[in-house]
Amino acid sequence: MTPNAAKAIYGSAIKNREIFRKSDFQEIGENEPGITAEKDPEVHRQIAKKLVPAFSTKALRKQEDVIHQHIDGFVAQLRRYGMTDKIEMKQWLDWLIFDIAGDMAYGRQFEQVKTRKSSTFLSTFGKVGLWGTTNQVTRRFRMLRPFIWMLIPPSVVLTVPTLLRLNRQEIRRRMSQREEIKHPDYVEQLLAKDGKADPTEDWVLAQANVFIVAGFDPMTNLISSALYYLLADKDKYGHARKEIRDEFSEYNDITGERLQTMKYLQAVIDESLRIHTNAAFGLPRVSPGYEVDGHYVPPGVTVQTCFFATTHSERYFKDARSFHPERWLPSSHPLYNARYESDDRRAFTPFSQGPRGCPGLQAGYLQGRIILAKLLWSFDMELTNKDAIDWEKDIKMFAIWIRPDLFVRVHPANGQT
Numbered sequence: 001m002t003p004n005a006a007k008a009i010y011g012s013a014i015k016n017r018e019i020f021r022k023s024d025f026q027e028i029g030e031n032e033p034g035i036t037a038e039k040d041p042e043v044h045r046q047i048a049k050k051l052v053p054a055f056s057t058k059a060l061r062k063q064e065d066v067i068h069q070h071i072d073g074f075v076a077q078l079r080r081y082g083m084t085d086k087i088e089m090k091q092w093l094d095w096l097i098f099d100i101a102g103d104m105a106y107g108r109q110f111e112q113v114k115t116r117k118s119s120t121f122l123s124t125f126g127k128v129g130l131w132g133t134t135n136q137v138t139r140r141f142r143m144l145r146p147f148i149w150m151l152i153p154p155s156v157v158l159t160v161p162t163l164l165r166l167n168r169q170e171i172r173r174r175m176s177q178r179e180e181i182k183h184p185d186y187v188e189q190l191l192a193k194d195g196k197a198d199p200t201e202d203w204v205l206a207q208a209n210v211f212i213v214a215g216f217d218p219m220t221n222l223i224s225s226a227l228y229y230l231l232a233d234k235d236k237y238g239h240a241r242k243e244i245r246d247e248f249s250e251y252n253d254i255t256g257e258r259l260q261t262m263k264y265l266q267a268v269i270d271e272s273l274r275i276h277t278n279a280a281f282g283l284p285r286v287s288p289g290y291e292v293d294g295h296y297v298p299p300g301v302t303v304q305t306c307f308f309a310t311t312h313s314e315r316y317f318k319d320a321r322s323f324h325p326e327r328w329l330p331s332s333h334p335l336y337n338a339r340y341e342s343d344d345r346r347a348f349t350p351f352s353q354g355p356r357g358c359p360g361l362q363a364g365y366l367q368g369r370i371i372l373a374k375l376l377w378s379f380d381m382e383l384t385n386k387d388a389i390d391w392e393k394d395i396k397m398f399a400i401w402i403r404p405d406l407f408v409r410v411h412p413a414n415g416q417t
């Protein structure tokens with residue numbers, strides 16, 4: 001779990017050494033595996049190259065309005081429903097983030113925040129944890145495979161086929177309605193000039209599956225854990241809220257560009273990514289026959305680091321198991337705390353690294369900043385079931401994180417209505 005081990009396993013190829021290839025861990029049995037599951041480094045490189053424009057700063061700038069439209073609709077709905085009653089924020093955030101993921105991926109309006117109802121897509125995705133865990137277990141106990149699947153409810157067995165079917169419908173809709181899409185969504189970059197899939201529909205579908213899952217799951221984890229940890233600590237919540245409200249006198253002044261200088265907000269995001277670690281299931285790689293932090297790993301042996309253990313270890317982070325955004329602040333910041341100056345930041349790689357590192361890093365940070373800033377500006381929030389939650393104890397990892405309910409009462413801030 002050392003930073004050197006992570007660099008060796010996930011980092012780029014170096015002289016006299018190939019990269020550690022992906023194992024079959026993320027394969028789901030389709031002919032086209034998609035960018036995350038692709039094992040062949042050369043094929044992966046070609047896909048990644050094709051996706052570069054989709055994740056460029058220019059494309060992201062053009063997609064920023066999409067994020068604003070959705071969070072603005074979310075704020076409006078909270079004004080309507082959040083004041084009269086406490087709402088279950090985890091579900092509302094799932095709706096919001098999935099709405100954004102669908103719109104940024106392929107211009108789809110899921111309208112879950114507006115209708116306050118999960119789409120079939122989102123409710124099916126909710127079962128992916130049990131499906132994924134069962135899939136991994138049965139791969140290891142092949143003889144038991146048919147029996148184990150028989151014990152699982154049919155709706156769970158059908159999770160992935162259903163998601164693939166729904167996504168194929170979305171891709172076909174997206175291609176037939178190309179003229180109506182006003183922003184450069186990710187899928188646009190994968191279509192030929194005449195709007196057809198390039199090279200094939202299956203290939204585009206495989207990448208679109210990643211856009212939806214990767215654009216949704218880590219994001220909803222980030223926002224809900226950040227909100228939980230802030231609302232559970234009056235002082236830290238106060239610091240974050242003050243920073244945003246001091247900076248912006250008007251809601252509409254909140255932009256991605258101006259938010260880049262909000263140091264405390266950024267620290268909250270990074271601390272949430274540290275403590276509520278994504279990819280906690282591990283990212284296995286196959287050794288080309290090379291040393292990992294001083295230990296030779298023979299070719300063909302599967303190896304991985306444990307992101308969760310690393311980010312929760314006192315070896316790298318002081319007070320590792322509690323939430324301290326201060327550790328990420330520069331020494332010039334009034335809330336800087338020298339207690340955290342010996343933290344080893346090399347142990348913090350929430351987006352992984354190297355050729356398989358996350359290309360959505362900027363999109364993730366941008367969404368995180370805008371969503372949290374607009375919520376902090378608009379509302380005074382109260383976590384009404386705070387005493388019933390012990391986040392570290394309550395979260396469960398079944399391929400995706402299962403998180404506790406967050407009951408929140410919201411009051412419009414500064415006398416707004």
Ligand code: HEM
Nearest residue numbers: 035036211214215218278279350351352356358360363364
């Ligand atoms: C806080 C937000 C996010 C976190 C923490 C995160 C984290 C990660 C991590 C750890 C990986 C490596 C997975 C592996 O090695 O198997 C990854 C890959 C990826 N992420 Fe993200 N991600 C985030 C947001 C996003 C967003 C918004 C998108 C947009 C669609 C995205 C798209 C991707 C893609 C396409 C890959 C595959 C890269 C490859 O295999 O070359 N991510 N992400």
